[in-house]
Amino acid sequence: GWGGRAVTRADAGRYVCRATNKHGAAVRSVTVTVEYQPTLGDPGCPARRLWVEGGPVDLSCSASGNPPPRVACAKLGTPPDPPPPGANVTRAHAGTYQCRATNAHGSALRNVTVAVEYGPAVPTVRVLPSANVSRGSSFSVECRAEGVPPPRLRWALPPARNLRFAPDNRSVAVAAAAAANRGRYTCTATNRHGRRAGSVVVRVD
Structure with a gap:
C-alpha cells in the first residue's frame, strides 16, 4: 500500500493484488491512472523560436498533463492573435507569444519569444x-x-x-x-x- 503518502504520477501503472486466508488465495490486477495538472517546458514547448520570413508558421507547443491538456497560444501586444496555421511568416510576426495549457486540474503558462529572420533589402x-x-x-x-x-x-x-x-x-x-x-x-x-x-x-x- 501507499501508507498514507501523497500519490505521484510515478505511481501510475498496473498492480497485482493478492488476498490470502486459510482457505486459499485470490489474485486480481488493477490499473491505476494518476491525473495531474499541466506543465509546459522544454522540449515540448521551447521558449525561443526562430522563424524565416516566407516560411511556414510553427507555434506548436505540447504540454504534459493528465487528462491531456489543451494548448492555445496568443501574441502579446498588437496584433493579439497568432498567425493561422499554414500562413507564411512575415517580420511582423516577431514578438512574444503566451501559451496556456489547460485541463480539469488547472493550467500552466509559458512565454515563447519568436525571432524572424529575413534576407537583405536592396541596399x-x-x-x-x-x-x-x-x-x-x-x-x-x-x-x-x-x-x-x-x-x-x-x-x-x-x-x-x-x-x-x-x-x-x-x-x-x-x-x-x-x-x-x-x-x-x-x-x-x-x-x-x-x-x-x-x-x-x-x-x-
Missing part, C-alpha cells in the same frame, strides 16, 4: 556630399541594408589607391578625387537568406 547607396564631385575634393559612398541577421557588405567599384574602407564596409572614403574614381559604386548585401545589390554612379569633373 541604399548614397554619395556624400554629392555624386557630382570636383577633382581634388573628397567624398564618401555609404551603404545601408536591412536584414536579419545583419548582412555582410561588399563593394565593387573603380580601382584606385585613394580609397579607405570602413571596418564594417558600410562606407568607402575617397580623398583627393581623380579621374580614376569615376564610375559605378555597387554595394552587395548578403546573409544566409539572400543577396541584394544597389549602386550609384559618381562623376568626377
